[in-house]
Amino acid sequence: MRGVITCTIAPPTTRPQEALDGVFPSTSYCYDIDKTWTDNIKQLPERCRSLPPAIREWAPEDKWVHFCGHKLASPLGVAAGPLLSSEWVALAAARGYDCLTYKTIRSHAHAGHGLPNVMFLAVQPDQQLQAAGPSCQQPLTTRAPYPPGVPLPGPEAAAAAAAATAKAAAALTASPSTSTSAATLSACSPPSPLAITNSFGMPSQGPEQLAADIPAAAAALRPGQMMVVSVTGTPGRPGLSFTDDLVAAAAVAVDAGATCLEVNLSCPNVGRSHVALYADAPAVEDTVRQLRAALAERQQQRQRASVDGGGGGGAADGDGVPPIALKVGAYADADSLRRVAQSAAAAGAAALSGINGLSRRVELPAALGGGPALGGDRPTSGVCGDPIRAAGLEFVATARQVIAADSLPLQIIGVGGVTRAEHALDYLRAGADVVQAATGFMWCPDLGLDFQRLWRQAGYCLPPAGDGRGGRQ
Numbered sequence: 001m002r003g004v005i006t007c008t009i010a011p012p013t014t015r016p017q018e019a020l021d022g023v024f025p026s027t028s029y030c031y032d033i034d035k036t037w038t039d040n041i042k043q044l045p046e047r048c049r050s051l052p053p054a055i056r057e058w059a060p061e062d063k064w065v066h067f068c069g070h071k072l073a074s075p076l077g078v079a080a081g082p083l084l085s086s087e088w089v090a091l092a093a094a095r096g097y098d099c100l101t102y103k104t105i106r107s108h109a110h111a112g113h114g115l116p117n118v119m120f121l122a123v124q125p126d127q128q129l130q131a132a133g134p135s136c137q138q139p140l141t142t143r144a145p146y147p148p149g150v151p152l153p154g155p156e157a158a159a160a161a162a163a164a165t166a167k168a169a170a171a172l173t174a175s176p177s178t179s180t181s182a183a184t185l186s187a188c189s190p191p192s193p194l195a196i197t198n199s200f201g202m203p204s205q206g207p208e209q210l211a212a213d214i215p216a217a218a219a220a221l222r223p224g225q226m227m228v229v230s231v232t233g234t235p236g237r238p239g240l241s242f243t244d245d246l247v248a249a250a251a252v253a254v255d256a257g258a259t260c261l262e263v264n265l266s267c268p269n270v271g272r273s274h275v276a277l278y279a280d281a282p283a284v285e286d287t288v289r290q291l292r293a294a295l296a297e298r299q300q301q302r303q304r305a306s307v308d309g310g311g312g313g314g315a316a317d318g319d320g321v322p323p324i325a326l327k328v329g330a331y332a333d334a335d336s337l338r339r340v341a342q343s344a345a346a347a348g349a350a351a352l353s354g355i356n357g358l359s360r361r362v363e364l365p366a367a368l369g370g371g372p373a374l375g376g377d378r379p380t381s382g383v384c385g386d387p388i389r390a391a392g393l394e395f396v397a398t399a400r401q402v403i404a405a406d407s408l409p410l411q412i413i414g415v416g417g418v419t420r421a422e423h424a425l426d427y428l429r430a431g432a433d434v435v436q437a438a439t440g441f442m443w444c445p446d447l448g449l450d451f452q453r454l455w456r457q458a459g460y461c462l463p464p465a466g467d468g469r470g471g472r473q
């Protein structure tokens with residue numbers, strides 16, 4: 001793989017004074033990390049509900065981008081995770097994101113892990129984690145939690161940020177050529193570096209709720225936007241293989257009208273049995289073949305049973321199966337990625353989406369006693385945000401080379417460490433068709449509107465890359 005990714009590890013101890021400097025409140029701007037994911041579904045946190053009106057100028061349709069049979073007004077989206085329900089999808093759709101991935105669902109209701117689910121990491125500014133290698137066996141250290149009783153940024157802070165955003169947006173509207181920096185538009189200012197570990201264990205609503213909520217999420221989209229539904233299987237279900245259960249989860253999504261699926265083959269927060277599926281080329285090929293065959297068979301049955309023909313999405317191909325993206329992790333080398341890309345394409349997958357959070361051991365600072373930060377039963381968890389951007393870019397650049405060299409019919413979703421709008425442009429230059437943020441969206445939902453401004457300034461195509469590789473459009 002090209003490039004050098006260093007893996008300097010945070011110092012083993014963090015002085016409490018530094019850790020509690022108030023820059024790292026225990027909640028994100030939007031998602032409330034002190035609450036369970038079900039509470040975050042029940043009610044969108046106040047800060048998300050009181051965002052100022054979004055001002056966005058939509059690209060003319062001839063500048064829209066093609067992705068998995070859909071036309072997108074822009075190539076930015078939100079990755080699987082933060083969009084827990086239709087309300088969250090509607091929020092992202094209104095804040096400048098066009099490719100919205102509905103959080104990974106299972107075939108059945110699943111509680112996932114208890115709190116804590118998200119903790120801040122003590123990393124150096126610009127620290128980037130290696131995708132693989134012995135140095136990555138070393139643990140990362142969390143920041144001390146925000147002290148109890150210290151008030152979080154409340155409605156006043158949100159109102160001040162909203163006023164600043166409205167002012168900047170008004171200036172922009174009055175003079176579209178103003179070179180207001182993207183940062184001045186955001187109604188939030190994420191901590192820097194924004195480095196978290198998340199450990200949810202892929203909780204899922206049950207099929208009945210999803211049957212109502214997935215169509216509600218799709219109804220929140222405008223022309224030029226699409227929703228991908230992320231699905232996974234659960235190993236060890238009585239009488240069902242992982243793939244059988246994956247088919248059942250995908251069927252929930254398809255029956256609810258999903259027009260694009262993403263199969264999560266790389267969750268770093270579940271048992272070992274399927275965390276590394278994405279790295280096993282024959283298993284990837286088998287899984288995708290079986291999934292597509294089962295969905296095609298279901299579609300035929302439905303067509304036979306219905307005089308009007310079955311459902312199926314607008315982007316489904318000839319056999320009625322929606323395009324399938326595969327969510328993968330970082331690969332140790334280009335050959336491993338090539339083998340999986342070839343297998344995925346041979347089985348009929350439409351896209352690769354990477355990377356997932358990097359799995360690391362995560363410990364409390366020594367000042368708080370050390371030991372696994374999420375408890376002994378969760379010694380490792382997924383690292384997301386700024387420290388994985390280099391690994392994500394490396395994945396995209398390598399995938400683009402492999403796809404071009406082998407003429408594979410695959411598109412690429414670039415994910416990992418997009419915490420500012422400019423990072424999305426870096427991903428597009430590296431070769432992504434679509435770029436998504438997870439952590440960046442949680443801490444700065446208006447990153448989407450910032451990106452739209454940059455995208456418009458760029459003339460809705462890529463500016464030349466600084467490294468001489470050039471853009472793709």
Ligand SMILES: Cc1cc2nc3c(=O)[nH]c(=O)nc-3n(C[C@H](O)[C@H](O)[C@H](O)COP(=O)(O)O)c2cc1C
Pocket residue numbers: 079080081082103104198200202230264267327355356357384385386388415416417418436437438439440
């Ligand atoms: C809170 C949270 C929940 C996530 N849940 C999922 C999930 O359910 N399925 C999945 O494929 N990835 C999940 N991810 C991983 C993200 O999709 C993404 O791959 C990873 O966070 C790297 O992107 P980021 O640096 O923008 O956060 C989750 C990430 C976060 C932060």
